[in-house]
Amino acid sequence: MATYKPGAYHIVGDGYLHDLPLTISFTADQLVGIEVAPGTKLHGLEKEAIPQVVTRLLMAQTVDIDAVTGATVTSDGLVDAVTDVIDAMPTTDPDGPAHNLLAQYRHIATSK
Secondary structure (H helix, E strand, O other): OOOOEEEEEEEEOOOOEEEEEEEEEEEOOOOOOOOOOOHHHHHOHHHHHHHHHHHHHHOOOOOOOOOOOOOOOHHHHHHHHHHHHHOOOOOOOOOOOOOOOOHHOEEEEEEO
């Protein structure tokens, strides 16, 4: 049974002192990508922390990861964004992660 609704989802996460526009991508059974929108100005440690957090999330396939030291706000913002997308993801599984708040997110691609 599928765990996720495959596709890419746009969401705005919390960065350090600014919004962090993200695209978070899933296959039916895993998180496969987290990208910051091109042209987003990153501050200080964010430039180094974001790739580390993304790698941790993709490797662990869970949001239960450690924040990057010195970049807790950004780390938490990425984790919260992934959690929000999963929680809002539509599903046909009545026990799955679906509160169907998809109106808050723009589903931009669906795999068949």
